[in-house]
Amino acid sequence: MVGRLVFDFFVFPGLFFTLGVGILASWVVRKVSALVQWRVGPPLLQPAYDIAKLFGKENIIPRGSTEWGFLIVPLLGPIGLLLASIILVKANYLATAFIGDIIVVLYLLILPALAVVLGGMSSGNPLSSLGANRELRLIAAYELPLLLAVTTAIVKTGGGLSLATFSSQWVAASFSGTFAFIASLLCIQAELGFIPFDIPEAETEIMGGPLIEYSGPLLGLFKISHLMALLVLPLFLITVFLGGFGTGWEALWGAIKYVLVLVVIILIKNTNPRLRSDQALKFFWYGAAPLALIALVMAVVGNLIGIAWL
Amino acid sequence: MTWTSWGISKSPWLYHVSTGSCNNCDIEIVDCLTPKFDVERFGGKLVGSPRHADVLMATGAMTRKSKPRFERVLEAAAKPYIVAAVGACACSKGIFHDAYNCVGPVRKVTKEVDEEIMVVNIPGCPPRPEAIIEGLVNGLQKLKEVHQ
Numbered sequence: 095m096v097g098r099l100v101f102d103f104f105v106f107p108g109l110f111f112t113l114g115v116g117i118l119a120s121w122v123v124r125k126v127s128a129l130v131q132w133r134v135g136p137p138l139l140q141p142a143y144d145i146a147k148l149f150g151k152e153n154i155i156p157r158g159s160t161e162w163g164f165l166i167v168p169l170l171g172p173i174g175l176l177l178a179s180i181i182l183v184k185a186n187y188l189a190t191a192f193i194g195d196i197i198v199v200l201y202l203l204i205l206p207a208l209a210v211v212l213g214g215m216s217s218g219n220p221l222s223s224l225g226a227n228r229e230l231r232l233i234a235a236y237e238l239p240l241l242l243a244v245t246t247a248i249v250k251t252g253g254g255l256s257l258a259t260f261s262s263q264w265v266a267a268s269f270s271g272t273f274a275f276i277a278s279l280l281c282i283q284a285e286l287g288f289i290p291f292d293i294p295e296a297e298t299e300i301m302g303g304p305l306i307e308y309s310g311p312l313l314g315l316f317k318i319s320h321l322m323a324l325l326v327l328p329l330f331l332i333t334v335f336l337g338g339f340g341t342g343w344e345a346l347w348g349a350i351k352y353v354l355v356l357v358v359i360i361l362i363k364n365t366n367p368r369l370r371s372d373q374a375l376k377f378f379w380y381g382a383a384p385l386a387l388i389a390l391v392m393a394v395v396g397n398l399i400g401i402a403w404l
Numbered sequence: 405m406t407w408t409s410w411g412i413s414k415s416p417w418l419y420h421v422s423t424g425s426c427n428n429c430d431i432e433i434v435d436c437l438t439p440k441f442d443v444e445r446f447g448g449k450l451v452g453s454p455r456h457a458d459v460l461m462a463t464g465a466m467t468r469k470s471k472p473r474f475e476r477v478l479e480a481a482a483k484p485y486i487v488a489a490v491g492a493c494a495c496s497k498g499i500f501h502d503a504y505n506c507v508g509p510v511r512k513v514t515k516e517v518d519e520e521i522m523v524v525n526i527p528g529c530p531p532r533p534e535a536i537i538e539g540l541v542n543g544l545q546k547l548k549e550v551h552q
Contacts, residue, residue, distance in 0.1 A: 124444070133442040140415065140447050147411025147458070152482040154455060301452030309455035309482035 107183035116321030148314030163216035171319030174205025185257035214304025225303025242386035261338025273389035419457030425464030465493035466508030
């Protein structure tokens with residue numbers, strides 16, 4: 095029993111698997127970006143080299159920072175995403191879901207963003223607190239449409255709050271499901287911190303934002319959290335909207351779905367300029383949130399009169 | 405070759421410090437990132453903060469005003485790192501050799517801060533992107549040899 099738990103946490107759905115797939119996904123992000131820009135791009139293990147290097151470098155605690163917060167906060171992101179990854183993969187493969195796990199996952203997915211905010215605030219640098227401020231504003235912007243879109247999926251699947259009920263049907267194979275999927279894809283883009291929503295990290299104006307004071311292993315933990323997010327967030331979308339990952343040979347089809355979602359995110363990243371903070375807020379509140387709300391209304395009406403495709 | 409020097413040679417993150425340059429070398433550094441030269445093949449990328457940096461690319465003849473700023477950047481960067489002096493001015497003060505307002509070259513200032521800091525001189529006015537990449541590769545090779 096204990097061996098099984100350790101295996102779950104550290105090997106298969108846990109640390110080893112999440113980190114491995116995350117490293118591959120991060121390489122895909124950099125390679126596809128390079129190909130879009132007609133470059134060659136980095137070698138396969140580049141993200142692993144980056145992290146290995148960061149864990150060998152000096153760890154600086156800046157003067158004027160709140161030390162304990164500065165040191166502990168980077169752990170929040172990897173831990174939250176690790177737990178989310180275990181719940182998601184287990185719901186897909188072993189169908190060991192519990193009622194309400196989608197709510198748990200939604201809460202766990204906020205942790206990395208909160209870690210960035212707390213880290214930025216505790217490092218005592220004006221630029222990093224500015225970045226933390228922007229991150230908070232971005233969270234306020236994208237959480238509303240994301241929650242509306244997930245609610246649409248819950249209504250479509252008949253009110254079950256367990257991830258196992260989602261992974262057995264294609265929510266996106268209806269009009270409301272498609273709208274909700276598009277809205278949540280944009281929210282995922284912001285949650286990953288990719289262009290056009292990389293406002294908090296904006297390297298050309300605030301020099302890396304909340305992470306500006308982090309160096310060495312602590313920066314490595316933030317990078318690890320980003321790698322894991324590259325697995326967990328698309329997997330969440332696939333589980334909720336695209337009929338889950340599947341088991342056995344169907345897992346191949348699931349892998350194709352995962353790569354497709356990832357490539358769409360990368361292409362959005364590479365063909366757009368960065369938005370201003372207020373533009374992003376307007377985009378999410380006046381653009382994505384009404385779209386998700388329309389989807390929700392359509393789903394409710396479709397359920398009441400019994401039209402499956404609405 | 406230690407773990408860290410191996411890591412740095414595999415993923416050198418570049419931070420660009422102008423120490424009073426005429427902007428010519430700076431543009432050539434940015435050229436290294438363009439599709440034709442693509443320094444990301446070697447894992448290199450530009451970062452925004454000296455805390456993340458492995459290679460500090462210093463350009464310019466080190467004016468009196470920029471010297472204290474450069475020293476603060478050297479203190480802020482996470483060790484170990486190497487400094488690349490890009491361009492004739494950074495290597496030897498170039499045409500500003502007898503100028504009253506230049507206290508360079510870069511190697512002299514890094515020696516005042518810390519004898520141990522490794523400096524790679526990349527001459528040229530401006531150095532070609534190929535020269536900058538070759539200088540980086542040689543410097544990282546040297547770092548691996550020094551940290552046995």
